[in-house]
Amino acid sequence: MMIMASLDFIADHTHAAPGHNAGETTSGPPASEAGGILTVDLSALVANWLALSRRAMPSECAAVVKANAYGCGIEPVVTALVRAGCKTYFVADLSEARRVREVAPEAAIYVLNGLIPGTPPVYAEIRARPVIGSMVELAEWDAFVAGSQWRGGAALHVDTGMNRLGISANDAAALAPRIRSENHGITLLMSHLACAEDTAHPLNDLQIRLFREVRLHYRGIPSSLANSSGIFLSDKAHCDVVRPGVALYGANPTPGRPNPMRPVVEVKARVMQVRNVAKGDTVGYSAGWTARRAARIAIISAGYADGYFRAGGSSDETPGGFAVIGGKRCPIAGRISMDLMGIDASDAPDVRRGDFVTLIGDDLQLDEVAASSGTITYELLTNLGHRYHRVYRTE
Ligand SMILES: *Cc1c(COP(=O)(O)O)cnc(C)c1O
Numbered sequence: 001m002m003i004m005a006s007l008d009f010i011a012d013h014t015h016a017a018p019g020h021n022a023g024e025t026t027s028g029p030p031a032s033e034a035g036g037i038l039t040v041d042l043s044a045l046v047a048n049w050l051a052l053s054r055r056a057m058p059s060e061c062a063a064v065v066k067a068n069a070y071g072c073g074i075e076p077v078v079t080a081l082v083r084a085g086c087k088t089y090f091v092a093d094l095s096e097a098r099r100v101r102e103v104a105p106e107a108a109i110y111v112l113n114g115l116i117p118g119t120p121p122v123y124a125e126i127r128a129r130p131v132i133g134s135m136v137e138l139a140e141w142d143a144f145v146a147g148s149q150w151r152g153g154a155a156l157h158v159d160t161g162m163n164r165l166g167i168s169a170n171d172a173a174a175l176a177p178r179i180r181s182e183n184h185g186i187t188l189l190m191s192h193l194a195c196a197e198d199t200a201h202p203l204n205d206l207q208i209r210l211f212r213e214v215r216l217h218y219r220g221i222p223s224s225l226a227n228s229s230g231i232f233l234s235d236k237a238h239c240d241v242v243r244p245g246v247a248l249y250g251a252n253p254t255p256g257r258p259n260p261m262r263p264v265v266e267v268k269a270r271v272m273q274v275r276n277v278a279k280g281d282t283v284g285y286s287a288g289w290t291a292r293r294a295a296r297i298a299i300i301s302a303g304y305a306d307g308y309f310r311a312g313g314s315s316d317e318t319p320g321g322f323a324v325i326g327g328k329r330c331p332i333a334g335r336i337s338m339d340l341m342g343i344d345a346s347d348a349p350d351v352r353r354g355d356f357v358t359l360i361g362d363d364l365q366l367d368e369v370a371a372s373s374g375t376i377t378y379e380l381l382t383n384l385g386h387r388y389h390r391v392y393r394t395e
Helices: 002-006 008-013 042-056 066-070 074-084 094-103 120-126 135-146 169-181 202-217 228-233 366-372 377-382
Strands: 024-027 036-041 088-091 108-111 129-132 154-157 186-190 265-277 295-300 322-325 328-333 341-344 356-360 389-393
Touching: 036 042, 042 074, 042 228, 042 389, 066 074, 066 094, 066 377, 074 088, 074 094, 088 094, 094 108, 094 120, 120 129, 120 135, 129 135, 129 186, 169 202, 295 322, 295 328, 356 366, 366 377
Parallel strands: 036 389, 088 108, 108 129, 129 154, 154 186
Antiparallel strands: 024 389, 036 265, 265 295, 265 356, 295 341, 322 328, 322 356, 328 341
């Protein structure tokens, strides 16, 4: 009930859904009108954060909540994590930082994408910390800090092999005496692993070793290297703060091995109609899927505009993804449209107009759905259901 109260920020879009109960908060269109229902299990999310915290002990476990908390919703996700004790958050940009600040007044908030010219005063205003990723960004931040009273902190991002953001290890070493002597307010030394999910990749060890060298120059300043997969890669990657993102939301941080995380996201879509097609009939755009027998096709209200990727469709040549209908796995029939798709529900004869079928959940977990859609869990999550009814389960 306490969590319910703290989720009041969703109230402006809240509808009491049929079956609404004390452990749920809802948002988006009402369930009775929506084409789909996205359920985010916040207690599973918190359990995942606690499991990652335990694994990373004694390092601090932060949370990466960029891209609207990987599609799950910044406000409910951060509210739940604050209550669980998470104190440090990473976002991609300032608009996300503002949203985190609204629901986490005391948290440390780092902005990963770096400093946009002219924005240092905004960081001071919302008490966020830039992740400084180049020498020009550092110069702009230094000038701001020197000319203001602001000492709210910043991270220094050092590139150890990703070649995306970050100053070079050599620059970091050369800068260290100056950063340690003047008060630049660097509160975190950071780097990012390029191949953490591939435990055998030689770059992992190189990055861990190079980051150790850099950390030697910055003794006394907390350091951070590991994303979700990095936490499982090696204790040597843990440093002082770990930065899991995708694993919080239930994706497998250890590909090829059993998923240690609890599922957080479930997507169900509504059956709009069920039609009979004769053997030899085709279904959907381009007529690329042909019924090999008389079939019952459930047309469901989910398509690529809902974040179900077109690559998950099927044709006579290529199998696609599945939906679970009444406990049975049923294959997608034909191309995915913008708002609709067909499912061959011949093996689920009880399916009726108005029923809900599962697209993510039951035994269709994120990793499988991403693979059958030709993508990765990250892209799947960040595209989730903008027009779905949303249920946030808190118990
Ligand atoms: C996105 C991101 C993370 C989180 O990565 P996951 O693989 O989702 O755990 C951590 N650090 C940085 C710099 C990132 O960009």
